[in-house]
Amino acid sequence: MKHCPNDLIMLFNDLFREDYRTILVKGSDEPEYLPAVEPAGVAQVVFAHGYYASALHEISHWCIAGERRRTLHDYGYWYCPDGRTSEQQREFEQVEVKPQAIEWLFALATGSRFHISADNLSGDGAADDKGFRTRVRAQVEKYLNSGLPYRANLFFETLKTFYGTGDRLVQSWELDRTRVAPADSESDAYRKAEVV
Known part of the structure; x- marks a missing residue:
C-alpha cells in the first residue's frame, strides 16, 4: 500500500x-x-x-x-532537542506516551509501520526503553477499550475508511503490539517466530 x-x-x-x-x-x-x-x-x-x-x-x-x-x-511546550540528559529524557517520555499511542493507532489505521521514538539519538537514547514501550502499549490498549479523544477518533475513523483497514485492525494490533512492545511472555515467542 x-x-x-x-x-x-x-x-x-x-x-x-x-x-x-x-x-x-x-x-x-x-x-x-x-x-x-x-x-x-x-x-x-x-x-x-x-x-x-x-x-x-x-x-x-x-x-x-x-x-x-x-x-x-x-x-x-518547551522542546528540548535531541541530546537530552537522562532527567530530560524521562520527562520527554512521560509526555510522549499519549501522542505516541495515538500515532500507533493512526499507523494501524493506515496500514503503515509504527516505530516507538525516544527521539534522543545524540543523547543516551531512551531513559527506560522497555518501560516506555510498555506505557505506550498500555495507553493504546486503554484507547481501544475506552475510546480515543474526540478529534483523534474522528481522524482514526476517517483513516480506517480511507485505507480500508477497519476489518483487520484488531488482528493488526495483536501482531504489532508484539513487534513494538512485547510483554515478557510474548518476547520469546516473537523471537522464535522471527527466526523461523
Whole structure:
C-alpha cells in the first residue's frame, strides 16, 4: 500500500479546516504548531520534511491539545532537542506516551509501520526503553477499550475508511503490539517466530 503525505493533508484538512480553523502543512525542517495569527486565520500543524510518519505524529499531538494550548506556538511546550540528559529524557517520555499511542493507532489505521521514538539519538537514547514501550502499549490498549479523544477518533475513523483497514485492525494490533512492545511472555515467542 502506498502511503502519500498528500493523502493525510487532504483528509486532515477536509475534517478540521472549517470547524477548527486548522490545516496540515508539509514542512521543510523541524515540525511545529503555528496558531492562527488573526481571528479569521488558520492554525498550521507542520510536519517535518514531508515524512508520512512525522505527519501522523504531529497530528496526534494536535488531537490531544486542549483549546487553550491550540492558541500557543507549539502548544506552549518547551522542546528540548535531541541530546537530552537522562532527567530530560524521562520527562520527554512521560509526555510522549499519549501522542505516541495515538500515532500507533493512526499507523494501524493506515496500514503503515509504527516505530516507538525516544527521539534522543545524540543523547543516551531512551531513559527506560522497555518501560516506555510498555506505557505506550498500555495507553493504546486503554484507547481501544475506552475510546480515543474526540478529534483523534474522528481522524482514526476517517483513516480506517480511507485505507480500508477497519476489518483487520484488531488482528493488526495483536501482531504489532508484539513487534513494538512485547510483554515478557510474548518476547520469546516473537523471537522464535522471527527466526523461523
